[in-house]
Amino acid sequence: MEFYTLQEFLTYTKGIAYLLIAAILVSVTGFWLFLTDRDED
Amino acid sequence: MSDEAVLNTKPITPPAQSLYTPFNVIAGIILIVGFIITIRRFTGGLDAVTNLNDNYPWGIWIGFDLLAGVALAAGGFVTSAAVYIFGMKRYHSAVRPAILTGFLGYALVVIALHYDVGRPWRLPYPFIAQQGTTSILFEVAACVALYLTVLFIEFSPAAMEWLGLRRARNIVVKLTMLLTIFGVILSTLHQSSLGAMFLMAPSKLHPLWYSSYLPVYFFISSIIAGLSMVIFESSLSHRYFAHKMDEAHLNEKEGIAFGFAKAAALVLFGYFAIKVVGIAMDNNWHYLTTSYGTWFLVEMLGFVALPCFLYAVGAREKNLNLIKWTSALTVFGIVLNRLNICLIAYNYHLPADEKYVPHWMEIAISLFIVTLGVVAFRFIVTRMPILYAHPDYQDEH
Numbered sequence: 001m002e003f004y005t006l007q008e009f010l011t012y013t014k015g016i017a018y019l020l021i022a023a024i025l026v027s028v029t030g031f032w033l034f035l036t037d038r039d040e041d
Numbered sequence: 042m043s044d045e046a047v048l049n050t051k052p053i054t055p056p057a058q059s060l061y062t063p064f065n066v067i068a069g070i071i072l073i074v075g076f077i078i079t080i081r082r083f084t085g086g087l088d089a090v091t092n093l094n095d096n097y098p099w100g101i102w103i104g105f106d107l108l109a110g111v112a113l114a115a116g117g118f119v120t121s122a123a124v125y126i127f128g129m130k131r132y133h134s135a136v137r138p139a140i141l142t143g144f145l146g147y148a149l150v151v152i153a154l155h156y157d158v159g160r161p162w163r164l165p166y167p168f169i170a171q172q173g174t175t176s177i178l179f180e181v182a183a184c185v186a187l188y189l190t191v192l193f194i195e196f197s198p199a200a201m202e203w204l205g206l207r208r209a210r211n212i213v214v215k216l217t218m219l220l221t222i223f224g225v226i227l228s229t230l231h232q233s234s235l236g237a238m239f240l241m242a243p244s245k246l247h248p249l250w251y252s253s254y255l256p257v258y259f260f261i262s263s264i265i266a267g268l269s270m271v272i273f274e275s276s277l278s279h280r281y282f283a284h285k286m287d288e289a290h291l292n293e294k295e296g297i298a299f300g301f302a303k304a305a306a307l308v309l310f311g312y313f314a315i316k317v318v319g320i321a322m323d324n325n326w327h328y329l330t331t332s333y334g335t336w337f338l339v340e341m342l343g344f345v346a347l348p349c350f351l352y353a354v355g356a357r358e359k360n361l362n363l364i365k366w367t368s369a370l371t372v373f374g375i376v377l378n379r380l381n382i383c384l385i386a387y388n389y390h391l392p393a394d395e396k397y398v399p400h401w402m403e404i405a406i407s408l409f410i411v412t413l414g415v416v417a418f419r420f421i422v423t424r425m426p427i428l429y430a431h432p433d434y435q436d437e438h
Contacts (some may be wrong), residue, residue: 001324009162009324011136012324013321013322013323013324015426016321016324017318017321017322019323020314020317020318021318024314024317024318028310028311028314030308031306031307031353033312034353034357035303035306035307035353035356035357037357038358
């Protein structure tokens with residue numbers, strides 16, 4: 001992907017980062033459930 | 042003669058153990074070789090024992106002994122924070138071994154630093170003869186010096202109980218919470234500062250490892266290293282010093298491993314996530330298809346994602362053996378990460394024949410320093426109340 005301005009670069013990278021963060025927030029919930037669902041307390 | 046009579050004629054003192062055990066012989070050889078190289082280092086200079094050059098002023102004495110050593114000594118602040126600040130008293134029996142490991146780790150880091158820096162009498166110079174308080178190295182020096190002092194004071198009650206210094210011991214014990222808070226602050230500062238040092242080399246460190254978030258990566262990974270070292274050290278202690286442990290230590294063993302494994306799994310998950318976000322923020326995806334990218338993926342998948350999954354399975358299935366092996370894998374992964382940043386991915390643009398390969402004497406000195414730590418740890422745990430509560434202070438734990 002070619003970038004000609006800093007704004008183009010930041011729009012692209014921040015956009016990807018926000019999507020990743022949303023995916024991480026969902027997956028960490030699943031991971032937490034996987035980690036703790038056999039806890040006794 | 043009856044059986045009872047035979048028993049009565051046996052000597053009541055155990056037979057003296059031979060000095061020539063495999064451990065003593067191997068440790069002795071390493072220490073003698075290390076001592077000879079030490080003389081060579083301080084009389085002949087760096088060139089006599091190292092392959093360091095202008096491109097690589099920092100070798101494995103910094104990459105392994107210092108960067109990895111400081112990270113692996115993080116168990117002290119992680120455990121004492123969990124027990125004294127977050128009130129997780131069920132991990133109390135892990136505090137003293139973790140503090141001891143941390144104290145010895147930092148002491149050895151300072152010793153290793155002497156080999157790299159030279160002229161040991163100038164060690165206090167950052168505090169008395171310089172004008173660079175804005176330097177990140179000054180921050181590291183100040184925090185390491187202060188934290189080593191804090192760890193020494195935190196460890197001292199065990200030595201005082203051993204020496205029978207009850208009054209002094211009681212005074213120091215009253216400072217526990219203050220020392221813990223101080224230790225957490227100092228660790229946060231200098232663990233991250235060690236990563237921040239590499240912010241001054243954006244053109245030398247490969248973009249996959251370089252990031253403006255390096256201080257955060259170093260701090261988060263030090264928590265992983267600390268948690269894993271406590272599990273790793275605990276499993277070794279239970280194997281070799283089980284006879285020194287009291288009931289509390291033996292009973293809490295599994296709970297500590299499962300609790301710390303769960304915490305390590307969660308922190309590893311977070312660490313993996315912020316590393317991926319770091320790649321996205323700098324748009325470094327295209328580097329992943331290069332040879333350095335393959336190596337980066339080996340580190341991220343083999344030594345971050347895999348231990349994260351294995352710790353989670355181990356904590357979920359209550360599989361102590363899996364957790365022990367995962368702690369060793371994670372410790373190795375943290376060492377690999379520090380070596381990648383300091384050496385392997387450093388000066389990545391240089392041709393292969395100009396890359397730094399440590400001299401065998403550098404490796405021997407690193408081995409010498411690790412051996413010193415193991416011998417000191419063994420000396421202390423076989424004498425002082427580290428793995429058991431001292432009979433005179435049973436009720437205070």
